[in-house]
Amino acid sequence: MNLHIDLDGEVPIYQQIRDRIVEAIARGEAVEGDALPSTRQLAADFGINFHTVNKAYDLLKREGVIRVNRKSGAVVRRDPSSGRAEPGFVAGWEERARVLLAEATVHGLDRDEVVRRCHAVLSEFRAEEKTTP
Amino acid sequence: MNLHIDLDGEVPIYQQIRDRIVEAIARGEAVEGDALPSTRQLAADFGINFHTVNKAYDLLKREGVIRVNRKSGAVVRRDPSSGRAEPGFVAGWEERARVLLAEATVHGLDRDEVVRRCHAVLSEFRAEEKTTP
DSSP: OOOOOOTTSSSOHHHHHHHHHHHHHHTTSSOTTOBOOOHHHHHHHHTSOHHHHHHHHHHHHHTTSEEEETTTEEEEOOOTTSOSOOHHHHHHHHHHHHHHHHHHHHTTOOHHHHHHHHHHHHTTSOOOOOSOO | OOOOOOTTSSSOHHHHHHHHHHHHHHTTSSOTTOBOOOHHHHHHHHTSOHHHHHHHHHHHHHTTSEEEETTTEEEEOOOTTSOSOOHHHHHHHHHHHHHHHHHHHHTTOOHHHHHHHHHHHHTTSOOOOOSOO
């Protein structure tokens, strides 16, 4: 997993780490059961405080994407093949999607263009596994 | 413009106010040149500190969605008919869309379902005006 973060960006570092890890799992670069780098390792790689990495891992844990145990550290808990989305997640996701799509509309992004871009991004990601034939 | 905010929600109040205003403009409930309620009015309506409303309006101003002047207060500056999106906006929007779509993928939201939901939300909003026949 190769994470790029922008230390001078507007998005908080912990949020960038969280976002990049979610994207890497979506692309299939890490799957259920895979260990993530330790917080100290990642902090050293980026030259940042390990509390910042901890904050990212805490968030991923609360979201159910990883689990963290003392022995094995952070491990991927959810990937596209882990089963259907929980209703609570779907409701929250849709609210956030609504805001993002409203922004696109207000700022004059063409509707077809929005859908085309979403399609293009989704095609970079791993497809969920079908449980029924 | 009828704004619903959730005082006990996880999303910060100023962010909710900002989000609801963007959605209202996307739906065409307020158009370029329309005045928004004063910060004191909105604060009184919600029973919140007017600094919180100020923070939402500051954000909308930085995003180019409203302008604020001493005389007329907050006025809508951008609506779906105000012209094509700026390249800087599009790049930032796409990055955020990528994160949101990665989340959907990781949490097992079906790809067709994601696109279907996006279509449904976009159809609630105002279409941009076409400048060429």
